[in-house]
Amino acid sequence: MERKPIWALSISIFLLVTIANSEVEEVKQALVQFMQKLSSGNVPRDQNWGWNMSSDPCYDIWAGVTCDMRLQSVRKIVLDGFNLSGTLDASSVCMIKSLAVLSLEGNSVAGEIPEDISNCKQLTHLFISNNQFSGAIPVSISQLGNLKGLEVSNNNLSGELPDFSRISGLIGFLAENNYLSGRIPDFSFSNLMQFNVSNNRLSGPIPDVRGRFGADSFSGNPGLCGKPLSNACPPTSPS
Template identity: 40%
Template sequence: MARNQINMIPISALIILLTFLLPQPSLAESPTVRSSLIRFMDALRGGGELSAHPPPLLDWGWNATSDPCTAKWAGILCDQEFRVVAVTLDGLELRGVLDARTLCAATPLLAALSLRGNGHIHGPLPPEIAECKSLTNLVISGNRFEGAFPRSLGRMMMTGLREFRAQDNQFSGPIPEVEGFGSLVGFDVSNNNLTGPIPGGLRTFSASAFAGNQGLCGPPLPGDCPFFPAPAPAPVLA
């Protein structure tokens, strides 16, 4: 008789029972992590309260009382353990700066960051981006990033960076020869203000990855680099 009674338990009742017995991912991330992510977004937006002035075409869903994974914050992707692994904020007309220090501290498992096509994110690519030690894909194309080519990429390639796309920005100066360029499978710095010879470790990429930089030269671009004579030796003092 007892066996028959167990078999007669409705499926809906079993589901409700399991709901109470199994652990529920209510707030997977700590308040510190949630507030850090909001500070990161606030910097990208150019300051101001995130909840007070949301962009007209997007309901962010970002707030310190909800969880970025279980509440599905806009642009956030999480793994099965409810940890942030990707941030994709493309084409949102963001106008601030990249607070890499805050982002990397809050998301130690971050594998992908994309800020493509915002048009107005400015400033240098901060060296603290190398603190995102799980980052494999970094896309910042179509913005106003400026300054020297980020040497921090060398540190990032040692920890697994595979894609760097920074076309249509305002980076200037030479591309340094950085150990680890050969590990990249995706690379594009076209339409910047870069100068000098293309490092050997990047010559496996097509010419289109370097086009639009009037000062860049050498393979895979057509033609050779101008000859720069060695500096004259220092005079010998008598």
């Protein structure tokens, strides 16, 4: 077998290390950009803040970041109550292919939920309640097949609810106190453990929730009818 000279092996190792580092730098740059869009200079940054190119999200302290140290990859970003008032840059944060949890609850993040949030393929929990998001819940969220919890309550969201029936593992959906309209689509109600769409502008008959949720999950929608609410749906006229 032909032996490679030592200098060739050294160059190969150097190139591998360089490529690996460039991938790490690309991910880090994406995270820094994500934070730049999310904050508008009103976040206190001390030595425990991180989120810069001169430190590492897994080996150094980055506020709100949790890593899988075995894989050296970011798994959770939890920035609840950080006084953030920018926008959600999904194209940047979804470059973190290992991201499972993204939580921005209790801030003042505005703008729409980006369609490209669907690029966060490993996402299991998306929590963005108590912000100032507006516009519709993107249909692309239904492509997140690993999603287990989606919480968008207390925002300014409008439009119709997407069809979440393809997300068979969804166990929690909270969307109360918005301006959502239209009908309630099919959910896998037999799997859901949390569900609330109260205080919106939804209309039409309530799907069969299999007795798992009470009227408080649907109240505040004058156009809704059927169990578990007390107002029955009007009889359908014969064709």
